[in-house]
């Protein structure tokens with residue numbers, strides 16, 4: 368696997384590949400890789416001539432500086448996992464390489480409702496940071512295919528919007544890959560590494576509460592079902608940012624299902640100082 372640390376070098380190399388007609392798949396990550404990330408790499412490897420992964424813990428998307436400082440880093444193991452998965456290239460930049468001048472932070476991406484609902488509401492500025500880094504990465508890599516995880520459902524919507532805003536939607540095809548889970552149902556996440564043994568046991572309540580809603584939403588009383596699911600979470604020690612059933616396309620709240628609407632349940636909750644998110648498409 369080739370490792371590039373310099374944006375210009377990767378950009379130059381990727382340009383040469385593209386001129387040869389090579390299909391390039393791209394998987395952006397923040398590292399501390401787990402099988403969920405690797406499932407994205409596998410999907411890309413199967414469909415492209417070259418797969419490029421990036422590892423960059425993006426400071427501009429952390430609204431809580433402590434969360435940024437504590438973000439797990441396991442770079443040696445990450446490299447081994449990527450090599451095992453036959454990833455061709457790793458882009459491993461440092462912060463000045465991604466943000467060479469301060470002007471970049473003055474740019475505002477118009478994200479509309481995506482910035483007001485759910486993650487947008489609870490993490491002010493987060494999606495501006497996500498757009499900043501993904502915009503820069505896409506300019507460097509210019510992939511044909513971009514692989515994202517449904518685990519970050521709203522982020523997928525934001526990146527789709529970004530790709531339209533920067534007029535790359537005719538060039539880049541976005542692929543949303545399903546969420547890989549631990550055997551008990553907990554969504555794999557780099558942040559799970561920060562849970563102690565007891566917290567790890569309790570964390571499964573996130574999946575259980577989503578499954579409870581999935582099993583019961585057809586009965587009509589969605590607010591009542593959500594109240595009971597919230598009790599499951601708080602009973603396990605979680606502090607909930609949100610647990611909501613929404614329309615899957617515009618994230619507007621849903622009180623009862625009409626039998627046709629595509630709906631989703633999304634959750635974000637803290638177990639002590641570890642914030643976990645998850646979601647489940649309900650129909």
Ligand code: AMP
Pocket residue numbers: 395396397398402403404406407514515516517518519544545546547548554555556557
């Ligand atoms: P992250 O390193 O958390 O920024 O994630 C990098 C990419 O991997 C994002 O597109 C995530 O949605 C995706 N991802 C994270 N966790 C999972 C998972 N459990 N299953 C599938 N994809 C995931």
